[in-house]
Amino acid sequence: MKHRKPEMIRGARANVPVAASAMAYGSVLGVLAAQKGLNWLDMMYMNSAVFAGAAQFVMVDMWSNHMPIFEMTLAVLVINLRYLLIGASLDPLFSGRGLLHKMGMMHLVADENWAVTMSEQRNGSATTWFLFGGGVFLYLAWSSGTLIGLLGGGFITRPEEYALDFAFTAVFTALAVGLWRGKSDILPWVVAGAAALLAHKFLPGKWYIVAGGLAGAVSAMLSPCETDEVEEVEDVPSY
Template identity: 35%
Template sequence: MPDPTPQEAGPPPLTLAGARTGMRLTLPLVPGVIVFGTAFGAAAAQKGLDLWLTLSLSAFVFAGASQMVALELWREVWTWPTLLYLVAVTATINGRMVLMGAAIAPHVKAMPRGIRLLNFFVLVDANWLVATRYHGEGGRDLGVIVGAGAMLWALWLLATIPGFLAGALVTRPEAFGLDLVMPIFFAVMLVPLWKGLGPAIPWIAAGAVALATSALVDGYAFIVVGALAGALAGALRDG
């Protein structure tokens, strides 16, 4: 996709046009975000959380998978061991963000400090993938990743409210095939990034190691292990 605001060589621009482009590129994700945001709200209500606490989790944590896992581990009475276990599990799930942040760091280093911090706050798999594809196609506008992240954050937060109020709305999205929306989106977004078998070696390594780890080890370690395997394979290939 061409840069919405083509510029001469120099610092990459950060424009509202780019932010709008980022929002538009996330439109295929809207149904999935709404469904899973709603499901999180419903699950939180069933766990007995207040609306303000549920909204706070969506607004300040903004990590769908780890929010769901946190609800599974939620306790009415907390002890230090259970709290540390929750921290360890969510840190494992979100550990991939370290590698994702490092991958986009060269693109966002020109951002003003405040906007750069905002960008990392709203960074999730979807807008990271949107931005990676956009930059891979020659786009330079830094507003794309910020706009995509801001839109996903707002949708997630808003979708939490009706789910909480309904209590049990869409408790089994897989019954309607709605749980496939995000995987299909990611698969479609990855196809244009295909550059041949050689550059795909890190993808293959990450996927194979993640599948093997998932089969051998309970929990969510496969996310971090797979990401590290892909990063190592990429480093060895480039080296």
């Protein structure tokens, strides 16, 4: 219990680089939201209730005077299905924790602090409060960025001229590089990319996100484990 605050601070500090990028592409969302007529209360409610960048971009894109509630809800659900995989990957971290603890933590899990926590977990020093601290910091950065973009949206009519539309792509490219572990990742990454491209070409909407995630996860589970190979080599007697 006494280590809760230090772990939250450590998690927040570890997420400073990705939080800066989150604020940048959050401002892009704010600009788009301003063009759709959302106010700051709408924006803050969306940030608090959803807190998922890709899903919020889709919601704003679908925003209109005649709100397509069912279609919007379905689209957000499809995009956020990847959190089933993210939650499964965090299962060792939540081992022995209660349901309320898990639910409270998972609401503030974003792709960025998940990736940072997974890297920390490989060093054996990740905790749920480390994850939570990063999530709180990301939420504040994201919300600040969206409000800045929303309030200044009338002054930026073409965000692509300032490369703000590339911030979303840039941060996930950087996260992917940080998660690379070596040759064992080649097959799952290639399979995930191929599945996402095929789904994007032949399926409507955002199903390519789920298709890529599931294909990569299944491929990783079916791939031979390097540690097993090492153990087999070590079991061979030496003469």
